[in-house]
Amino acid sequence: MSELGILMASKLLLLFFFCHYSIRKAQSLQSNITTGSTLYTNSTPNFWPFSSGHFVFGFYPSGNRFKVGIWVVGSPKNTIVWTSRRNDSAVSPGATLVFSIDGRLLLLSSTRQVQPLAQTTQAAAVASMHDSGNFVLYNSSSKIIWASFDYPTDTLMVSQKLVPEKTLYSSVSKTDTSFGNFKLLLARDGNLYALPIRSLQDRKYVYWSSSSGSVERNLTLNLAADSRFYLSSSSGSSAMNLTAGGYLVDGSKVLYRATFDVHGILRLYRHQMGSQGSSNISILWMAIREENRCSVKGICGPNSFCSIDGADLSCLCPPRFEFVDPKQVSIGCKLNLTAKKDCFGDNRKANYRMTSLPNTAWEPNEYDLLSSVNEEGCSENCLEDCNCVVATFRDTMCFKQKLPLRFGMRNSSLPTTALVKIRRESLQNDTDVVVNKITKKLGKKLVIVGLVLISLSIFIFLLSEYLIFTYRAWGCKMLMMSNI
Numbered sequence: 001m002s003e004l005g006i007l008m009a010s011k012l013l014l015l016f017f018f019c020h021y022s023i024r025k026a027q028s029l030q031s032n033i034t035t036g037s038t039l040y041t042n043s044t045p046n047f048w049p050f051s052s053g054h055f056v057f058g059f060y061p062s063g064n065r066f067k068v069g070i071w072v073v074g075s076p077k078n079t080i081v082w083t084s085r086r087n088d089s090a091v092s093p094g095a096t097l098v099f100s101i102d103g104r105l106l107l108l109s110s111t112r113q114v115q116p117l118a119q120t121t122q123a124a125a126v127a128s129m130h131d132s133g134n135f136v137l138y139n140s141s142s143k144i145i146w147a148s149f150d151y152p153t154d155t156l157m158v159s160q161k162l163v164p165e166k167t168l169y170s171s172v173s174k175t176d177t178s179f180g181n182f183k184l185l186l187a188r189d190g191n192l193y194a195l196p197i198r199s200l201q202d203r204k205y206v207y208w209s210s211s212s213g214s215v216e217r218n219l220t221l222n223l224a225a226d227s228r229f230y231l232s233s234s235s236g237s238s239a240m241n242l243t244a245g246g247y248l249v250d251g252s253k254v255l256y257r258a259t260f261d262v263h264g265i266l267r268l269y270r271h272q273m274g275s276q277g278s279s280n281i282s283i284l285w286m287a288i289r290e291e292n293r294c295s296v297k298g299i300c301g302p303n304s305f306c307s308i309d310g311a312d313l314s315c316l317c318p319p320r321f322e323f324v325d326p327k328q329v330s331i332g333c334k335l336n337l338t339a340k341k342d343c344f345g346d347n348r349k350a351n352y353r354m355t356s357l358p359n360t361a362w363e364p365n366e367y368d369l370l371s372s373v374n375e376e377g378c379s380e381n382c383l384e385d386c387n388c389v390v391a392t393f394r395d396t397m398c399f400k401q402k403l404p405l406r407f408g409m410r411n412s413s414l415p416t417t418a419l420v421k422i423r424r425e426s427l428q429n430d431t432d433v434v435v436n437k438i439t440k441k442l443g444k445k446l447v448i449v450g451l452v453l454i455s456l457s458i459f460i461f462l463l464s465e466y467l468i469f470t471y472r473a474w475g476c477k478m479l480m481m482s483n484i
């Protein structure tokens, strides 16, 4: 076929799909995509529309570039539920997605590099998106040869399964679906484990598990149509219910999804679909309660600690530490090294003092441990040890901590006090921690507090000026009177 021929053919095809789709939509049938179809990043069509209208497959924007995936159409925002080649960098505008004549699903970058989006051994004849959100490829005898449901990213949809030894990885952010900081593993022992991505498969770092306590192994994670979220054995019988379910079953009005979110928490969501694409998203269940979000290991980086204040989660640096990158506070803190040098010199103790942070603790990882001491004894011991920067004190135990400090948190129910060695002349007071919020709310509060303080000081200043003035005037008057 000549290029012109292809162009004509694809135009016809487009026209065909357009008309076809309008009719199909009215009939609420599943639209099938045939070989030879193409999607574009910056011209229509940039996605393939499907019958239910809730799910769409195509290019979605990621920064000013694009990724290929599936999303739930909704206003004000679409929700991405699957991404192809999620950890590849997004493609520049000008890329195309081709369902080739020879039955392969290919991504062509703007520089004409070709990457397969589905690894299949047979040629596909038809591509289709089921109303469940599953994008599938069929061979010419209508057998499924590839399904997006078999490659979960961070989300499970109704009827999608997570099988033993498979993992969901959190995304970097809602718009960047690359691998984030956490993973959720369905182990052979029948339990789900949430842990930081960088740790080995070490149970020590698990911060949440389904603890099914089940003797059964090889369990599968499922989401039922009524939103019941459960682990089942190979025979299909439920071994453990994470949620009871029982919500409305009506795929045209309501969708359920389970997402292992950016903050390392598994949550079950409900999308209530309204007319004109409006949708309400609500959380039906979460593995870790809002007020315990600091228990997610790695939510704040090394040497920092996590603190919750209402809806705000903050990562804070202890005294003598500063943010590695003040713009990305969750990366962690580093020791202010300018303040380190002279500890091993002559007047080592003279230069330092200890400051305490109540209800603050890190992962137990000490290089030295003292027992039967009080808090002063712990402080004194750390002060005399040049290698000691931070000690934690609990009951009568003093833990001299190794750096980097990890998995730190502050919580009024923690019985541990952190003791930090700081320079004697340091302006930092006991409660001075470097505050920087992940969320903006507190920033506003601080601004308000600041404004109030400024107004108050102006008021006090004016008042004192007035008092001084009147006092002086009165003094002058007295002086003048006494001189008379």
Ligand SMILES: *[C@@H]1O[C@H](CO)[C@@H](O)[C@H](O)[C@H]1NC(C)=O
Residues within 6 Å of the ligand: 087, 178, 179
């Ligand atoms: C994903 O990509 C990032 C940066 O491009 C890289 O640091 C990370 O190791 C990758 N993760 C995996 C699991 O490949």
Ligand SMILES: *[C@@H]1O[C@H](CO)[C@@H](O)[C@H](O)[C@H]1NC(C)=O
Residues within 6 Å of the ligand: 122, 139, 140, 141, 142, 143
């Ligand atoms: C389609 O796939 C099925 C199952 O893998 C296979 O039995 C069948 O022969 C395939 N059909 C064609 C035309 O390749």
Ligand SMILES: *[C@@H]1O[C@H](CO)[C@@H](O)[C@H](O)[C@H]1NC(C)=O
Residues within 6 Å of the ligand: 029, 030, 031, 032, 126, 128, 138, 141, 142, 143
């Ligand atoms: C779409 O293709 C599949 C596989 O060939 C077929 O089973 C299904 O009936 C088709 N749907 C429509 C609406 O044509």
Ligand SMILES: *[C@@H]1O[C@H](CO)[C@@H](O)[C@H](O)[C@H]1NC(C)=O
Residues within 6 Å of the ligand: 217, 218
């Ligand atoms: C779990 O499945 C694997 C392979 O699928 C199998 O080798 C293993 O024996 C199974 N374990 C149990 C306890 O059923």
Ligand SMILES: *[C@@H]1O[C@H](CO)[C@@H](O)[C@H](O)[C@H]1NC(C)=O
Residues within 6 Å of the ligand: 230, 238, 239, 240, 241, 244
């Ligand atoms: C889970 O819930 C379903 C439906 O309510 C119920 O039939 C099943 O027995 C429950 N399974 C367990 C292990 O409690």
Ligand SMILES: *[C@@H]1O[C@H](CO)[C@@H](O)[C@H](O)[C@H]1NC(C)=O
Residues within 6 Å of the ligand: 272, 273, 274, 275, 278, 279, 280
């Ligand atoms: C979403 O919630 C608002 C307010 O609660 C309500 O008015 C609206 O009807 C809801 N929309 C859907 C689609 O449920």
Ligand SMILES: *[C@@H]1O[C@H](CO)[C@@H](O)[C@H](O)[C@H]1NC(C)=O
Residues within 6 Å of the ligand: 291, 292, 307, 308, 410, 411, 412, 413
């Ligand atoms: C401290 O942790 C407990 C449970 O572990 C939680 O209920 C409480 O809300 C937390 N308090 C703060 C301030 O984070």
Ligand SMILES: *[C@@H]1O[C@H](CO)[C@@H](O)[C@H](O)[C@H]1NC(C)=O
Residues within 6 Å of the ligand: 321, 322, 336, 337, 338, 339, 423
């Ligand atoms: C680091 O320490 C030096 C010396 O004590 C001090 O002048 C400086 O302000 C500190 N920097 C931060 C960010 O605290």
Ligand SMILES: *[C@@H]1O[C@H](CO)[C@@H](O)[C@H](O)[C@H]1NC(C)=O
Residues within 6 Å of the ligand: 427, 428, 429, 430
């Ligand atoms: C630190 O706190 C003490 C009393 O708690 C106060 O007297 C002192 O002025 C404070 N220092 C600074 C630098 O804020």
